[in-house]
Amino acid sequence: MERRRRLGPLGVLTHLALVIWTLLVLVPLLWTFLASVKSEDEIFGSAWSLPETLRWDNFARAWEQAHIGQYMINSVIVVSFSTFGTMLVGSMAAYVLARYPFRGNRTIYTLFVAGLAFPFFLALSPLFFVVQNMGNVPLIGQFIGLNTHAGAVLVYIAYSMPFTIFFLAAFFRTLPTSVGEAAMVDGASHTRVFFQIMMPMAKPGIISITIFNILGQWNQYQIPLILLQDRDKWVLSQGIADISTAAGYDADWAALFAALTLAILPMLVVYTVFQRQIQSGLTAGALK
Amino acid sequence: MTFNRYRRGLFITSFLAAPVILYLVYVISPNVQAFYIAMTDWRGVSATPAFIGLENFERLLGDNVFWKAVSHNAALLVLLPVITIVIALFFAFLLNVGGRQGVSGIRGSTFYRVVFFFPQVLAVTIVAVLFQQVLRPDASGMLNGPLMALGINPIGFLSDSGLAFWSVLGVLVWQAVGFYVVLFSAGLASIPKEMFEAAQIDGAGRVSMFFRVTLPLLWDTVQVAWVYLGILAMDVFAIVWVMTVQQGGPDWSTTVMAAEIYRNAFGYFRFGYASALGVVMFLFTVGFAILSLRLSRRERIEY
Numbered sequence: 001m002e003r004r005r006r007l008g009p010l011g012v013l014t015h016l017a018l019v020i021w022t023l024l025v026l027v028p029l030l031w032t033f034l035a036s037v038k039s040e041d042e043i044f045g046s047a048w049s050l051p052e053t054l055r056w057d058n059f060a061r062a063w064e065q066a067h068i069g070q071y072m073i074n075s076v077i078v079v080s081f082s083t084f085g086t087m088l089v090g091s092m093a094a095y096v097l098a099r100y101p102f103r104g105n106r107t108i109y110t111l112f113v114a115g116l117a118f119p120f121f122l123a124l125s126p127l128f129f130v131v132q133n134m135g136n137v138p139l140i141g142q143f144i145g146l147n148t149h150a151g152a153v154l155v156y157i158a159y160s161m162p163f164t165i166f167f168l169a170a171f172f173r174t175l176p177t178s179v180g181e182a183a184m185v186d187g188a189s190h191t192r193v194f195f196q197i198m199m200p201m202a203k204p205g206i207i208s209i210t211i212f213n214i215l216g217q218w219n220q221y222q223i224p225l226i227l228l229q230d231r232d233k234w235v236l237s238q239g240i241a242d243i244s245t246a247a248g249y250d251a252d253w254a255a256l257f258a259a260l261t262l263a264i265l266p267m268l269v270v271y272t273v274f275q276r277q278i279q280s281g282l283t284a285g286a287l288k
Numbered sequence: 289m290t291f292n293r294y295r296r297g298l299f300i301t302s303f304l305a306a307p308v309i310l311y312l313v314y315v316i317s318p319n320v321q322a323f324y325i326a327m328t329d330w331r332g333v334s335a336t337p338a339f340i341g342l343e344n345f346e347r348l349l350g351d352n353v354f355w356k357a358v359s360h361n362a363a364l365l366v367l368l369p370v371i372t373i374v375i376a377l378f379f380a381f382l383l384n385v386g387g388r389q390g391v392s393g394i395r396g397s398t399f400y401r402v403v404f405f406f407p408q409v410l411a412v413t414i415v416a417v418l419f420q421q422v423l424r425p426d427a428s429g430m431l432n433g434p435l436m437a438l439g440i441n442p443i444g445f446l447s448d449s450g451l452a453f454w455s456v457l458g459v460l461v462w463q464a465v466g467f468y469v470v471l472f473s474a475g476l477a478s479i480p481k482e483m484f485e486a487a488q489i490d491g492a493g494r495v496s497m498f499f500r501v502t503l504p505l506l507w508d509t510v511q512v513a514w515v516y517l518g519i520l521a522m523d524v525f526a527i528v529w530v531m532t533v534q535q536g537g538p539d540w541s542t543t544v545m546a547a548e549i550y551r552n553a554f555g556y557f558r559f560g561y562a563s564a565l566g567v568v569m570f571l572f573t574v575g576f577a578i579l580s581l582r583l584s585r586r587e588r589i590e591y
Binding site: 008014017018022023025027028029031032035043044045046047050089090093095096097100108111112115117118119120121122123124125126127128129130131134154155157158159161162163165189190191194215217218220222225226229235236238240241243256257258260263264267268270271272275278279280282283 | 295297302307317321322375385403414416420422426433523570
């Protein structure tokens with residue numbers, strides 16, 4: 001009885017729709033993986049032919065000559081620092097704004113959250129010159145100007161503030177006040193209450209928004225596009241975009257597919273392991 | 289007591305100093321400057337750009353390429369949310385309440401959710417390059433290869449100016465759907481099961497269950513999705529810039545506001561003009577925000 005219902009015509013159509021979308025998602029990815037071990041001739045011969053021999057040297061060329069290795073390391077450096085910085089200063093600001101009434105609190109909070117309404121492209125040209133001018137600041141200028149990773153990190157952090165503060169301030173407001181107050185009575189400082197009591201209590205929110213920021217900053221394209229124009233400084237998203245746009249007809253297509261595969265696989269692995277956290281982390285903001 | 293107040297003030301200042309300074313320098317100041325630069329003829333070289341009032345805005349009124357870009361953003365603003373939400377609602381419904389008796393989820397629903405969501409994790413530039421290859425106009429394209437093998441003429445998904453925009457839309461939908469399936473699933477999960485069971489006892493089929501029970505209860509989440517997708521449609525850049533022919537072509541058929549702002553600023557070095565385009569983009573974005581806030585004032589269903 002149960003089985004008949006499930007396999008009725010509607011059930012079959014249901015499963016068919018789901019299978020079709022599954023294929024739509026998976027086939028382009030699998031096709032890319034397949035092409036990454038083909039030779040140039042095989043890629044241009046016919047799209048679906050199987051490779052005669054598996055050409056792993058495509059990956060070596062992508063890593064070395066297309067500098068995918070270098071770009072990936074740059075991405076890891078920039079995102080590690082920027083996500084750490086975003087979470088540190090973002091949670092500090094969110095906590096103070098959520099828990100300490102003072103004159104100007106509302107104004108500062110509104111200023112941060114208003115950033116959500118401004119399209120990044122409005123600030124595009126002035127931002128370029130702001131960072132260029134930062135390069136002329138005595139002593140530290142050479143580290144935070146154009147074509148510096150530290151400069152990009154600061155900009156990533158600044159542009160991650162609106163959403164991070166918006167989300168975390170809402171989260172801190174839901175936490176009980178009693179624990180912190182008790183610790184204060186026992187002589188703990190404000191700073192200590194924050195790092196040793198409030199941060200651990202806010203862990204679920206912190207994890208969600210950390211995942212959100214890691215993915216957002218890893219995938220960032222327009223900020224590095226204007227601030228990191230020096231090839232040595234490029235992050236992965238720039239490197240991938242460049243292989244196909246600039247290289248033109250004498251591009252190394254086999255290496256292109258290998259580079260794409262190299263960019264997709266780590267995400268696939270990380271996603272498979274953390275898919276539950278990633279899904280809730282990314283959708284958490286929308287459900288607030 | 290005064291000492292405690294002093295300590296409290298010091299704490300607040302020390303915690304807010306870094307984020308506020310970073311935010312003022314890198315976000316507030318560029319956004320404010322943009323409104324002034326928009327009224328200059330700045331090309332990045334002259335130390336003091338000349339103030340030219342609203343000249344840039346007069347010029348952009350006659351800028352056909354920019355208005356083409358605006359029309360593409362407008363089309364995306366309507367099509368992207370509608371298509372994505374319809375597909376995502378359909379799948380979320382199937383995965384959560386489309387199964388046995390129309391109350392429980394379908395077999396393998398976790399697997400489908402995991403697969404559908406994956407494109408969301410990929411960088412937009414990766415998706416752009418991936419589909420540039422998938423949609424290649426010759427036998428080496430993933431789609432055209434089999435078509436040509438069957439003797440059908442290859443389709444210029446990206447090289448035909450009548451088709452390229454639809455390819456862009458398709459890729460955007462491809463990447464977005466999974467996120468909204470998960471979002472709607474979370475929304476559905478928070479609706480008490482008795483709601484569906486009660487409707488079923490009253491004899492509701494799957495279709496009327498969807499329109500009479502699921503959709504009204506999910507309406508809040510659908511509105512959130514609409515706003516998110518609207519913002520996505522206004523901000524489209526990387527897909528167009530990386531995937532399409534001539535970065536917005538062929539023949540400007542896929543270009544968007546963000547691409548024109550970037551092209552004017554860093555391709556033609558017209559920073560004044562690019563900022564004016566940015567101001568217009570900002571006005572459209574605010575307009576959309578106000579419109580969606582107005583439209584979303586609808587009574588919330590409590591349960």
